[in-house]
Amino acid sequence: MKSTLFLCLFVVSFSGVYSRRGGPRATAATSNKASASFPTIPLKAERDEQHSALQGCTFGDEYFNLEETWHPFFDNIGEMVCMLCECIPVAVNGLIQGKVTCSDIKDTCVEPTCENPISSPDHCCKRCPEDNAPSSAIPSPTVVRGAGQSGDGVFRVISGMDESFASLLTQRLVASRSAGVARMSFRLRSNDLYFTMTYSRIKKPVAIVFMDIVNETLYRHEIGDQTDKVCGVWTNLPGEHLQRIRTSQIFVSITTKRISNGEVKGRIVHHRAFSAESFSTLLVTPTKRSPLNPSLGNGGIVSMSVSSDGANINLIALLDGLVESRADRGSNINITVELRKKTQTLFSSTATIDNGSRELATVLERVPKSVRKWFSRGQLIFRVSILGQTGVLAGLVTPLSTCNTLHAVLSGSQALGRQKAMGATGSAIISIARSGVVEYKILLSGLRNRQVTAITLEAETKNADRRKIIADIIDGYDGNGLAIGTYTKPKPKEIQMLLRGEVFVNVATSEYIISELRGRITQLPYNQYVNREAELPIQLSGASFSPPIATSAAGHAWMGFDEDCRLHYEIAVSGLQNEEHHAYAQMGYYNAGSAQVSRILDAFRGNLAFGIIDDIEESFMERMNEGQAFIQISTKSHVSGEIRGQVVFSSTCQQTSEVSTNLEDACYFDRLYWSSGATWKPAYDPICTTCRCEKGTIICDPIICPALDCDNPISEPGKCCATCPEEGSSTEGQGCFSVGDGTFHSVGSTWHPYFPDVGGYVRCILCTCEVGGIQNCPRVACPQTNCENPVRLNPGDCCLACPEPEPTEREPDMILQADEVENGCTFNGDFFKHGRRWTPYIFTFGRMPCITCHCNDGKATCNTIVCQELTCTKKIRRKGKCCEICADEPEEVESSDSAVEDSRSILSSIQEERRKPKS
Secondary structure, three states: OHHHHHHHHHHHOOOOEEEOOOHHHHHHHOOOOOOOOOOOOOOOHHHHOOOOOOOOEEEOOEEEOOOOEEOEEEOOOEEOOOEEEEEEEEEEOOEEEEEEEEEEOHHHOOOOOOOOOEOOOOOOOOEOOOOOOOOOOOOOOOOOOOOOEOOOOOEOOOOOOOEEEEEEEEHHHOOOOOOOEEEEEEEEEOOEEEEEEEEEOOOOEEEEEEEOOOOOEEEEEEOOOOOOEEEEEEOOOOHHHHHHHHOOOOEEEEEEOOOOOOOEEEEOEEOHHHHHOOEEEEEEOOOOOOOOOOOOOOEEEEEEEEOOOOOOEEEEEEEHHHHOOOOOOOOOEEEEEEEEEOOEEEEEEEEEEOOOOOOEEEEEOOOOHHHHHHHOOOOOEEEEEEOOOOOEEEEEOEEOOOOOEEEEEEEHHHOOOOOOOOOOEEEEEEEEOOOOOEEEEEEEEOOOOOOEEEEEEEEOOOOOOOOOEEEEOHHHEOOOOEEEEEEOOOOHHHHHHHHOOOEEEEEEEOOOOOOOEEEEOEEEOOOOOOOOOOOOOEEEEHHHOOOOOOOOOEEEEEEEEOOOOOEEEEEEEEOOHHHOOOOEEEEEEEEOOEEEEEEEOOOOEOOEEEEEEOOOOHHHHHHHHHOOEEEEEEOOOOOOOOEEEEEOOOOHHHHHOOOOOOHHHOEEEOOEEEOOOOEEOOOOOOOOEEEEEEOOEEEEEEOEOOOOOOOOOEOOOOOOOOEOOOOOOOOOOOOEEEOOOOEEEOOOOEEOOEEHHHOEEOOOEOEEEEOOOEEEOOEOOOOOOOOOOOEOOOOOOOOOEOOOOOOOOOOHHHOOOHHHHHHOEEEOOEEEOOOOEEOOEEEOOEEOOOEEEEEEOOEEEEEEEEOOOOOOOOEEOOOOOOOOEEOOOOHHHOOHHHOEEEEEEOOOOHHHHHOOOOO
């Protein structure tokens, strides 16, 4: 409470506030890194002249550098030794500015070990009398965490900081005879009002109109083609409207084609139960012509939640006959509540609405498990009636309908046990159907060769190292980084935990059998310009850099254009809790193989950054369309980017542009699109192989390792080729460094050199690393041809060759039936029948014996072979074979049929993917 009071004092008025520099304590608390602030990042050209330097902070009448800290001073109070302020850098509207944040550090004091500690006015913490040194209780500058932020670094988007409201809409407040009923749910975040509408017996709704008590229109939301569920947001509400909402002085109505001035209408009301709501019911009469009970009215809404043990149901009901009635009705009302499955009553209870109350609030106690199981499956009917009177209201119990998106960023920072700084990332998108079925999409990347062994939904526990598994969902994993499936029979308590941010997605791998990636499922507010249901997010990871960055942080992002061609973006990250005020979202593009940052995005709020770019350049939209743009997060410890993701985004705003981009030349590989000329490290071999796209053709160049004549070769992390140990000398530093692509090659290895000026790797030159770091790079010697008109058989070939003679007769096995064509596969220009297996040919090194492909019902899938682990000391690899064998074993032992196929598909039907529409 004291810290809140202090913050209010200096935020409200700076006239009596200043700070004191100097003195031993101020010196200890002031950061020495003030002058070494976050480096300048190139902004747009027109901003450079006006904003050539970073901005600091003004506090009272003093100026502070970025990252400088101090203790504030108040007139009539003095210096606040238990409060620490810091000037933090933030990005606002693409510009870096300073922002003052202050935190109460009293809670960080360490309890003295002596019997009689003393307090002093110039120290925040008590200390022992003999301790004359400056207090060590002043920590590194931190910032007061808001109520919406948790200690695990995950920002609770739907939290206690939000205010929840609801409205029951019927014909009672308008001059209509409609039998329609609607329910609207509201979340007020800052000055934005997010709303969700569901309705019954209303035909062709046109608009939602917000109005005051004298029916003056305040805001109108056009419904458009939204049907079962209507979503929207009223942004930037003025203060007077916020006050009216909180005092139930704003109404909302639905206009239809039949009744343009409002068919149903209701008052926006607040109740604490709405913030805890997990299940709901929209109550209507059995038929349009059913008799009405005056106390029940035309309809109602029921808000329900489950008790901590799952046995009790807490509910509040707003009934049409009561919400706008006089408070003094003269008597109490006895209500009967029933839970039915079809016509069978499974549970019933009675409750009393006191005279003067406008709502039904009760607890259904000790609901049997046999009833609760139907509660979360959309098959239970909630029915209310009044004892001894005609007229009932009823409706299906369903999980709360919301326009928010349930999502989770999976990172190594949230993994069980210690953090896993492997550069991998994951994204989970969860939805809950009206039937209670939990649907999930999970995308994983950056795991490299680590096989996924388990994917689970887990409940939050008090002990961070203990696990409470809700469901094992590994069955939905396709072995290629994507899991899609359903959890069909969740318990009511589990649905409630999902909606409240109390469930995690956990991913285990072959290297980390308990947990490598983990993330909390939270709600992301509705955004009309981002289609999260249809599109998986842009994933941000350390694995997107070359070489990969070993970080435990991860993130994902969505983007979308509005009708004015403004780009809306939202970025969520995890694992940057120690960098929360030093993390910057940036956009950039690739130019000649190097990454160029072109724009700083708005500041993070918790672990979210979202905003609008209204002046995006046409050239940048073209780069987005070509897959040559990226989003990255830079931090204080990784100023050139810690996590990054490729942006592949087709903009309809470019249709009016004179410049057109030809996506037919793009390549699809590793679940990403690559424009012609782009180069990348493939996920199946990021150390020894480099791939590039040449006008739709994927060319992968491996490093060719030399044959070794030793029994115990040494394989060093991050290096492709093993080397033989040399007695009495160190192998460190030996080898060749290729400047073009920044890779290190061991002595004896060969590779194609990289030249950015000519667009990539030159396959007609083959370099060899010799002793002493000498690079010998002769042109590839082409064989002589014995034909008159030699040609390049393939676009990626270096040498000319004689064309194959055209066959005089069609081979019998190439005469295909119609069903064979329909079920066959086209792969790299070749046709394969259904059921056929083959090893693919990849330019420029021919057949790939370590990859097997299979055609199944028109889809080609290629898998790498995982070789069996050998126990012998001397191993060899015979020419044309994939796996090593023991030197004393016969050649026949090696067989591709006995190899274990890896679960990662690395070359999934390239031709088929290229024919897909790019969006």
